Amino acid sequence: MKHFFFMLMVVGLTACSTPVEKSTHTYYDIKGLFERQIQFFSTQKTLVVKAVDAETKTKTIADWEKELAFFLDADLNKPAFTKSYAIVQQGDSVTYRLKATEKHPVKNITLHFSEGNVTQVQIVQEEENYLYHTQKNLEARFSNEKLRFYQIKGTQQLVWGTPKTYWIKGTIQ
Secondary structure, X not given: OXXXXXXXXXXXXXXXXXXXXXXXXXXXXHHHHHHHHHHHHHOXXXXXXXXXXXXXXXXXXXXXXXXXXXXXXXXXXXXXXXXXXXXXXXXOEEEEEEOOOOOOOEEEEXXXXXXXXXXXXXXXXXXXXXXXXXXXXXEEEEEOOEEEEEEEEEEEEXXXXXXXXXXXXXXXX
8 A cells, every 4th residue: 555655655756847948949959059069179179260351261160159240140930920930841951031021141051961861951031221231141961960161142232332252161071
């Protein structure tokens, strides 16, 4: 009889435990994807062949959060954006396109998958006001759930100036 009451208490206590939290994301968790990469690479001495415009160097990255900040900034899972993007699925890819009635710098994001894992992320960001116009095209490629390549191409133009282009590429060794 003691064992019965003991088992009843154990079952009762387990039933009151906190349930596993379900994802509340409307869109794929890009921020979480890159946060996992930052966490992994921050504990490694990973070499990166990094090219900025015409200069190429092999180095270790000291601050991965800063290095991948543009990707983190493309987080669509903020409450204000819940209904801002149309979702288009084609084969092994999904695209989030900003609806014409919405304002947000992230214009679209395309994710490519293989066997349920992200293999490529493409992001287009654009901002314009009365002083400037900027556009960024971001790309990241993954293999075995690890970031292997990232690229940022951008153009900035002040109203009275000529456009300035830049690009950054990182290939992880």
